[in-house]
Amino acid sequence: MLIGELARQTGCEVETIRYYEREGLLSAPQRSASGYRRYTAEQLGELNFILHCRSLGMSLADIRNLAAFKADHQHDCEDINQLIDQQIAKVHQQVEALRLLEQQLLALRDKCHDSRAAADCGILQTLVEASEGAPCVCHTPFGQDNHGHSQDYDHAAKKNGRSNKDRP
Template identity: 50%
Template sequence: MRISELANATGVEIETIRFYEKQGLLPEPARQENGYRCYTPAHLERLSFIRHCRALDIPLADIKRLVTFISSPLEDCGDINHLIDQQISRVKARLKSMRALEKQLTQLRARCDEQHQGQECGILHELVAAAHGEACACHAPGK
C-alpha cells in the first residue's frame, strides 16, 4: 500500500509517518520501481500501535522502548511496567496541575459576577494586575 493509503487506514498524517520512519519507530518500507514507498500489513500494525501509544500520551522515546520489547518478546517485562508506572506519574502530575489551574480560573471568575465594562470588571482588573506583577487579590490570605 502507498503512504496515502496507510495514512487513511490509520488516521496518521503523511508527514508524521515519515517522521516516525526517520525516528526509527516505523521500519523504512521497500520502494517500488517508481520510487513510491510500499507499506505492508506489518507497517499498518506498527503504526496503529504507535498511534494507540500516542493516544495514551506516551512519549516517543518510551514508544521506541516499547517497540524494542515487541521485537524481543522473551525479555523481562519489568521495564515495561516501570515505563507505564512513570507515565501514570506524569498523568497524575498533570491532573494535579490542571486542578490547580481550574481552581485559579474559578477564583478569577468569582471576581466578577456581573457584566461590567473596562476597568470595572474584576476579571480584567486581576489579569492586568497579574501582567504587571502586582499581587493578585484572589491569592491574598483570607480570600
C-alpha cells in the first residue's frame, strides 16, 4: 500500500506520516523501484498505535518510550503504568488550570454587558487597573486577596490547536 492509501485508512495526513518516519516513530517502509514507500498491514497497526496514543494526549517522546516497552516483552510494566500516571497528572493539572482560567474570564466578562465606548468598558478598565497593580476581579474571583497572578497556570491554553476534523 502506498502512503496515500495508508493516509486514507488511518485519517492521518501524508506529511504527518513522513514526519513520524523522520522522527523514528514509524519504521522506514520498503521502497519500490521508483522510491515510493510501500506499507504493510504491520505498519498500518504501528501508525494506528501512534495515533491512538496521540489521541490520548501523549507526546511523541512518550510514544517512543511506550513503543520501546512494547518491543521489550520482558520489561517490567510498572514503567508503562507510571507513564500513564504521569499523563493523567499532566492532564489533570491542565484541566484545573483551565477551569480556574474560565472562572477568571467569566468574572471579567461580568464587568461589562453593554455596548459603550471603549473608554467606559468595564472589562478594559479592569484590565488596565490590574496592570497598574490594583487587585483584579479576574484574579481574585472569590474575594481572596491574592496578589499577582495564578502561579500554576501553565500556558496550556496558549495553543488553540485544531484537529483534522474541524478544518474547512
